Amino acid sequence: MKIDKFFLIENLKTIIYALIIAIIIRSLLIQPFYIPSSSMEPTMLVGDRLFVTKYSYGYSKHSFPFSPPIFKGRLFFSVPKKGDVVVFKTPSDNRTDYIKRLIGLPGDKIQFIDGDLYLNNNQILKSITSKSDVIYCGKQIVNVNTFEEKLPNGKIHNTAYFKKYSFQNSDIFIVPEKHYFFLGDNRDCSKDSRYLTSVGYVHEDNLVGKARFIFFSSDFRIGSIFSFWKWHKTIKINRFFKKII
Numbered sequence: 001m002k003i004d005k006f007f008l009i010e011n012l013k014t015i016i017y018a019l020i021i022a023i024i025i026r027s028l029l030i031q032p033f034y035i036p037s038s039s040m041e042p043t044m045l046v047g048d049r050l051f052v053t054k055y056s057y058g059y060s061k062h063s064f065p066f067s068p069p070i071f072k073g074r075l076f077f078s079v080p081k082k083g084d085v086v087v088f089k090t091p092s093d094n095r096t097d098y099i100k101r102l103i104g105l106p107g108d109k110i111q112f113i114d115g116d117l118y119l120n121n122n123q124i125l126k127s128i129t130s131k132s133d134v135i136y137c138g139k140q141i142v143n144v145n146t147f148e149e150k151l152p153n154g155k156i157h158n159t160a161y162f163k164k165y166s167f168q169n170s171d172i173f174i175v176p177e178k179h180y181f182f183l184g185d186n187r188d189c190s191k192d193s194r195y196l197t198s199v200g201y202v203h204e205d206n207l208v209g210k211a212r213f214i215f216f217s218s219d220f221r222i223g224s225i226f227s228f229w230k231w232h233k234t235i236k237i238n239r240f241f242k243k244i245i
Contacts, residue, residue, distance in 0.1 A: 023064075023065065026054075026065070027054060027059075027063050027064045027065070028054055028055065028059070028063070029053070029054060029055060030051050030052065030053055030054065030212075031051070031052050031054055031208075031209065032049055032050070032051055032052075032215070033049070033050055033051075033052055033087060033097065033099065033211075034047075034048075034049050035047065035048040035049070035050070035099070037138075038135065038136035038137055038138065038186055038189060039100070039184035039185075039186050039189060039190035039191065039192070040085070040099060040100070040101070040184055040185050040186060040190075041135040041136060041160060041185065041186045041189075042133065042135060042146060042158050042160055042185065042186075043085065043101075043157065043158060043185045043244065043245075044085075044099070044185075044211075044214070044244070045136075045217065045219070045236075045239070046136065046219060047217055047218045047219045047236070048214045048216075048217045048239060049214065049215055049216040049217065050211050050212070050213060050214045050215065050244065051211075051212050051213060051215055052087050052208065052209040052210060052211050052212065053209050053210050053212055054208070054209040055076075055209075056078065056080070056209055056210035057074070057077060057078050057079075057080055057086075057204075057207045057209065057210065058074045058075055058076040058077035058078055059074060059075045059076060060073065060074045060075075060204075060205040060206075060207070061205070062088075062089045062094070062205065062206060062207075062208055063208065063209075067089070067094065067095070072205075073205060074204060074205060074207075077204070079105075080102050080180065080207065080210070081102070081153060081155070082102055082103060082104075082105065082151045082152070082153050082155060083101065083102065083151045083153065083155025083156075083157060084101070084102045084210055085099065085100070085101050085102075085210070085211040085244050086099065086100065086101075086102050086180075086182065086207060086208075086209070086210060086211065087099045087207075087208040087209050087210075087211060088100075088180075088182070088202050088206045088207050088208055089206040089208060090198075090199055090202075090206075091199065091200055091201070091202060091203065091206060092197075092198055092199070092200075094206065097208065098182075098192075098199065099211060100182035100183060100184050100190070100192050100193075101157065101182060101183055101184070101185055102180055102181075102182055103117075103119065103151075103181050103182060103183045103193075104119065104173070104175045104180065104181030104193075105175060105180065105181075106175050106176065106177050106178060106179060106180070107174075107175060107177070108120055108174075108175045108181065109121065109172055109173065109174050109175075110172070110173040110175070110181055111170055111171070111172045111173065112167060112168065112169055112170040112194075113169060114168055114169065115161065115165035115167070115168045117149075117183075119151070119152065120152075122152070124149055124150070124151065124152075125149070125150045126147040126148065126149040126150070126159065127147060127148050128145055128146070128147050128148075129146050129147060129148050129158070130145070130146040131145050131146075133145075133146045133160065135160050135186060135189075136189075137186065137188070137189035138189070142162060142189070143162075143163055144160040144161060144162055144163065144188075145160070145161050145162075145163060146158060146159070146160050147159050147160075147161065156245075157185065157245060158185065159185045159186075159187055160185065160186050160187065160188075161187050161188055162188040162189075165188060166188040167187065167188050167194070170194060173193070173194070173201075175201055176201055178203060178204045179201035179202060179203050179204070180193075180201065180202045180204065180207075181193040181201060181202075182199070182202060211244045212243070212244060213241055213242060213243045213244055214239050214240065214241065214242045214244065215240065215241060216240060217235070217236040217239035217240065218234050218235045218236060219233075219234055219236065
């Protein structure tokens with residue numbers, strides 16, 4: 001069977017064009033991400049798949065696949081707001097994607113005192129919404145108190161704390177210029193800016209984008225994707241197209 005050379009060339013062109021378009025969309029507009037850990041519960045769960053807008057804070061080398069050193073700094077930079085849920089590259093390796101909530105801007109002072117969060121010497125208001133919730137911390141299921149937390153700019157979001165706070169007191173964190181301070185909503189089970197050797201302060205160039213909404217969610221800890229008789233449990237339809245706040 002003879003294969004038409006023109007047919008092969010045209011199909012190859014189509015594949016190349018499709019790849020170029022996909023890279024442009026992924027780099028400049030929107031990119032899907034998968035949540036592999038429980039550090040942002042109850043806002044985001046393991047197995048959530050979400051869309052992140054790349055244009056929200058402008059562009060750096062980390063906006064592109066493999067972070068090519070094509071330019072320095074950020075182009076079209078827009079300052080993120082406190083309370084934004086942000087994807088960023090960890091400062092420790094400039095490669096791994098993390099997703100956390102932005103708490104501190106450059107110059108802000110952050111401290112934990114007796115389990116309460118203080119921002120610029122003012123306690124962040126939080127009101128309890130549940131004393132009977134359970135969430136994951138790694139593979140463990142933990143009983144938590146869930147709070148509604150309000151930041152100074154009026155942004156409201158949910159956080160979870162262990163019944164017996166494991167992170168109660170800290171030194172004062174002073175956010176350096178052009179850096180940001182992030183926390184996980186699962187406050188006692190999150191590796192974030194409190195841990196300076198692993199995450200610490202995040203430079204503005206490391207920001208990747210703003211999390212917008214969940215488009216698909218599944219928990220295959222319950223069963224394999226091939227276990228179709230368990231799909232009613234593993235696939236969380238109620239989380240589809242849920243806005244991230």
